[in-house]
Amino acid sequence: MSDIWRKPMLKGTIAVASDKSITHRAIMFSSLAQGQSIISNPLMGDDNISTCKAFQAMGVDVQLVHNAIIINSPGVDGLREAEDVLDFGNSGTTTRLMLGILSGLPLFSVITGDQYLRKRPMMRVIDPLRQMGARIDGRDGGRLLPASVRGGDLQGITYHSPVASAQVKSALVLAGIFARGTTVVSEPEISRDHTERMLPFYGVGVKVEGKTVSVTGGQRFEPRNMEVPGDISSAAFFLVAASVVPGSQVTLSNVGINPTRTGVLDILQQMGADIRLENQRLVCGEPVCDIVITHAPLEAAHIFGEMVPRLIDEIPALAVAMCFARGKSIVKDAKELRVKETDRIVTTLANLKALGVEVEEYEDGFAVTGNPDFQLPSGVTLDSYGDHRIGMSAYLFSLLQRNIIVDGMECVSVSFPNFQKFLAQLQRGGDQ
Ligand code: S3P
Numbered sequence: 001m002s003d004i005w006r007k008p009m010l011k012g013t014i015a016v017a018s019d020k021s022i023t024h025r026a027i028m029f030s031s032l033a034q035g036q037s038i039i040s041n042p043l044m045g046d047d048n049i050s051t052c053k054a055f056q057a058m059g060v061d062v063q064l065v066h067n068a069i070i071i072n073s074p075g076v077d078g079l080r081e082a083e084d085v086l087d088f089g090n091s092g093t094t095t096r097l098m099l100g101i102l103s104g105l106p107l108f109s110v111i112t113g114d115q116y117l118r119k120r121p122m123m124r125v126i127d128p129l130r131q132m133g134a135r136i137d138g139r140d141g142g143r144l145l146p147a148s149v150r151g152g153d154l155q156g157i158t159y160h161s162p163v164a165s166a167q168v169k170s171a172l173v174l175a176g177i178f179a180r181g182t183t184v185v186s187e188p189e190i191s192r193d194h195t196e197r198m199l200p201f202y203g204v205g206v207k208v209e210g211k212t213v214s215v216t217g218g219q220r221f222e223p224r225n226m227e228v229p230g231d232i233s234s235a236a237f238f239l240v241a242a243s244v245v246p247g248s249q250v251t252l253s254n255v256g257i258n259p260t261r262t263g264v265l266d267i268l269q270q271m272g273a274d275i276r277l278e279n280q281r282l283v284c285g286e287p288v289c290d291i292v293i294t295h296a297p298l299e300a301a302h303i304f305g306e307m308v309p310r311l312i313d314e315i316p317a318l319a320v321a322m323c324f325a326r327g328k329s330i331v332k333d334a335k336e337l338r339v340k341e342t343d344r345i346v347t348t349l350a351n352l353k354a355l356g357v358e359v360e361e362y363e364d365g366f367a368v369t370g371n372p373d374f375q376l377p378s379g380v381t382l383d384s385y386g387d388h389r390i391g392m393s394a395y396l397f398s399l400l401q402r403n404i405i406v407d408g409m410e411c412v413s414v415s416f417p418n419f420q421k422f423l424a425q426l427q428r429g430g431d432q
Pocket of ligand 1: 020021022093164165166167168170191192312313336
């Protein structure tokens with residue numbers, strides 16, 4: 001066998017994993033509507049399965065078939081108390097949005113999650129839900145899971161969220177649908193708006209004015225058939241991979257480009273990435289396109305302010321691009337990274353440091369000094385730290401240097417079950 005190792009360029013077309021955020025909401029809204037709803041092209045990652053199981057436990061018929069989820073629900077009035085604890089696994093979105101829904105239903109529920117979820121802050125939703133009248137208790141006064149919810153009898157509130165969080169906004173809007181009066185939620189910057197876009201599609205009216213969303217209680221969900229686009233957060237790994245591996249050109253088909261999610265495209269383009277959006281269209285109220293990305297030299301990036309919520313989940317992948325960009329990249333205003341599946345400032349930098357990259361840690365971000373000629377060391381073991389996006393980001397380095405191994409890649413099943421297979425397919429230059 002030859003000892004010469006060539007970096008395999010990435011070539012071809014793939015459809016990346018379906019959108020996790022949209023799939024969660026489609027399962028929830030379909031389960032709250034009486035009748036049959038079909039979700040086509042859903043993500044069947046572990047997190048979404050947690051959402052399915054929650055509604056199954058409450059008496060909804062949720063069937064996972066080939067590339068679809070078929071939901072037959074008795075509707076809100078027919079939901080029953082789950083007999084056992086609801087285990088949301090690793091899923092923050094399931095937990096926060098279900099806290100909103102469970103608060104509105106006249107049922108008693110107990111919820112928990114895995115070792116990572118049980119460390120994540122819940123007061124950001126539990127505090128305003130208590131203000132609406134929800135009886136929620138939990139570990140450390142309600143700051144942490146496990147938690148119990150005795151729902152029903154809510155009153156709408158006006159709430160200014162101190163964080164730009166779609167999970168907080170969505171939890172309160174969902175609770176507001178079951179509350180008396182009107183619920184008004186505003187946030188400091190606009191976070192992803194799938195809830196506001198999808199609720200009208202499922203028959204629930206909402207009013208959006210800038211950074212404020214209002215909903216009137218007493219509305220009913222209607223069953224619908226929904227098609228889920230590809231997840232731009234999953235596409236991000238391939239956007240970075242094709243940008244940094246010389247000779248690459250990749251087409252990512254059917255990717256959601258909701259403007260509240262496309263910060264990764266804006267930043268990569270500012271860095272000099274060669275990205276083309278083709279075939280732009282609207283599918284079930286969400287903008288979608290095919291993305292063509294070609295290898296190009298990159299410059300340093302500056303990420304701060306209102307850009308942060310538009311790419312919060314893509315920062316670990318962007319940190320990989322920063323290693324190969326000319327100059328010092330800086331991420332600020334991103335303290336939220338510290339309360340994701342892991343502290344993503346710490347875990348991102350731990351892997352970069354293991355590779356000898358010059359980094360600085362800030363309270364609300366980090367800096368990476370990149371180099372287009374960066375020669376990765378061989379024989380390094382990186383770690384997912386049990387966090388899917390950290391694992392997939394670290395894995396990108398293995399495309400550029402042999403003997404870079406990432407421990408704990410099994411956690412990618414949370415959002416992208418076939419991630420490594422898709423990369424290998426592009427390395428072989430094959431289309432799907
Ligand atoms: C999500 C919102 C974001 C994001 C998460 C999914 C959602 O979290 O990081 O992966 O689907 O609403 P925050 O609301 O905590 O910012």
